[in-house]
Amino acid sequence: xxxxxxxxxxxxxxxxxxxxxxxxxxxxxxxxxxxxxxxxxxxxxxxxxxxxxxxxxxxxxxxxxxxxxxxxxxxxxxxxxxxxxxxxxxxxxxxxxxxxxxxxxxxxxxxxxxxxxxxxxxxxxxxxxxxxx
Numbered sequence: 001x002x003x004x005x006x007x008x009x010x011x012x013x014x015x016x017x018x019x020x021x022x023x024x025x026x027x028x029x030x031x032x033x034x035x036x037x038x039x040x041x042x043x044x045x046x047x048x049x050x051x052x053x054x055x056x057x058x059x060x061x062x063x064x065x066x067x068x069x070x071x072x073x074x075x076x077x078x079x080x081x082x083x084x085x086x087x088x089x090x091x092x093x094x095x096x097x098x099x100x101x102x103x104x105x106x107x108x109x110x111x112x113x114x115x116x117x118x119x120x121x122x123x124x125x126x127x128x129x130x131x132x133x
Contacts, residue, residue: 008101024048037074110130
């Protein structure tokens with residue numbers, strides 16, 4: 001049986017990422033950095049182990065400390081400016097925003113984190129979603 005490969009790209013298509021198999025975690029985050037990164041009230045992303053990821057194109061990296069105090073590496077396209085993935089934490093997994101994947105990716109968030117920072121008009125609902133502060 002062949003494992004699923006999910007493809008994502010920046011807006012101009014110069015930078016691409018292919019993720020093989022199922023993600024380690026699919027989550028929604030309400031921290032200030034994720035809100036700023038996504039330009040929305042929260043961000044949704046899927047994390048994949050580094051050995052299950054292949055990238056193509058030229059990425060520029062920018063680093064920033066998150067609410068946890070850990071530094072994350074953000075990789076974006078130098079042409080269109082879209083952040084295509086970021087890496088943080090000891091495992092250095094690739095976190096890809098769900099909106100960058102091609103349609104039909106089939107990924108659904110199962111965890112909602114930093115909920116104490118959730119905007120009051122936002123509700124993350126669904127069966128089996130874990131809610132963490």
